[in-house]
Amino acid sequence: xxxxxxxxxxFGGLRAxxxxxxxxxxxxxxxxxxxxxxxxxxxxxxITGFLPATSGAVRFLGEEITxxxxxxxxxxxMARTFQLVRPFSHLSTLDNVVAGCLFGKAxxxxxxxxxxxxxxxxxxxxxxxxxxxxxxxxxxxxxKWLEVARALACEPRLLLLDxxxxxLNASEIPQAVELxxxxxxxxxxxxxxxxxxxxxTRTSGRIIVLNAGAKLAEGTAEEVVENPAVIAAYLGT
Numbered sequence: 001x002x003x004x005x006x007x008x009x010x011f012g013g014l015r016a017x018x019x020x021x022x023x024x025x026x027x028x029x030x031x032x033x034x035x036x037x038x039x040x041x042x043x044x045x046x047i048t049g050f051l052p053a054t055s056g057a058v059r060f061l062g063e064e065i066t067x068x069x070x071x072x073x074x075x076x077x078m079a080r081t082f083q084l085v086r087p088f089s090h091l092s093t094l095d096n097v098v099a100g101c102l103f104g105k106a107x108x109x110x111x112x113x114x115x116x117x118x119x120x121x122x123x124x125x126x127x128x129x130x131x132x133x134x135x136x137x138x139x140x141x142x143x144k145w146l147e148v149a150r151a152l153a154c155e156p157r158l159l160l161l162d163x164x165x166x167x168l169n170a171s172e173i174p175q176a177v178e179l180x181x182x183x184x185x186x187x188x189x190x191x192x193x194x195x196x197x198x199x200x201t202r203t204s205g206r207i208i209v210l211n212a213g214a215k216l217a218e219g220t221a222e223e224v225v226e227n228p229a230v231i232a233a234y235l236g237t
Contacts, residue, residue: 001026001189002047002158007056009039009046009213016042018213019056024158029180029190031204031221033197035233039213040193041083044160048080049073060158074103079156083163085147089136096135096146097121100153121149125179140167152183159183161192165199177202201225209233 002024009017017039024030032040045051047058049070058066065073079100087096097118101108108114122128125145130138138146144164151159165176173196180203184190194200200207201221209217209224211233217224224230 001061002191003057003059004043004047005057005059007043007046007058008054009042009051010054016213017046017054020210020213020215021056022208022215022218024189024191026157026189027184027187028206029184029192029204031200031207032191032193032210033195033200033207033224034210034216037212038210038233040210041162042213043210044080044162044191044193048078048160071103074154074156077155077157078160079151079154079158080160081147081151081162081164083166085140085143087135087138087143087146087150089134091135092132093122093127093135093138093146094118094131097149097153100150103154118149118153121152124152124182125149126175141169141172144168148179156188158189158191161190161194163193163195165194165196173199197225 005021007017007020008015020043034040046053049068053066057064060076060078065076094115098114101114101117119128119131122131125148127142127145127149130142135146144167148164165173168176177199180190180192192203204221207219207221207224208215209230216233217227217230
């Protein structure tokens with residue numbers, strides 16, 4: 001489904017991504033982990049068209065999308081969340097998700113159809129009772145769920161979740177893990193960036209580790225957590 005080949009990204013003299021290659025197959029949940037500053041969010045930004053690649057290629061569903069802008073990538077069936085959530089605070093929760101419906105890959109015939117789809121997505125993430133409240137009135141955690149809802153409204157085939165569990169409490173994390181499982185079971189392929197290792201190991205069939213912008217390791221959860229190079233990257237030698 002997704003092929004990333006030799007992907008690099010420079011910011012002036014800083015190389016944030018260095019020749020990163022990996023594949024994601026349809027139906028997978030893949031974890032993307034690494035210490036702070038390892039290039040995880042930069043990888044998401046380049047893959048989804050929010051930042052241009054310095055070199056390398058990204059192919060999605062057989063099409064090269066390396067130089068496509070973000071809205072065209074979304075139209076092809078790839079959606080993502082952001083670490084720092086920024087809802088349209090002056091709009092209602094429902095209208096925030098309606099915006100995702102209108103700019104996703106589905107062809108929406110009317111505003112009424114968009115609202116119906118949006119309300120269904122809010123029910124999926126547990127925000128239906130907040131549908132008509134302004135987004136600025138939501139708690140930080142509720143805004144996290146709204147971020148997921150906006151991405152789901154695009155009806156993605158591939159969903160990239162960037163630390164959407166950050167800030168959740170001990171009772172909310174299992175709900176988030178369950179949501180990932182339900183979305184994957186519905187046919188959505190998922191790449192998830194997360195620092196909560198237990199959540200990553202519970203949701204991901206395969207894990208890719210970045211360190212200092214380069215791919216350090218790849219394998220099952222068991223293989224990765226026992227990898228001496230991964231342990232050294234997180235804890236030092």
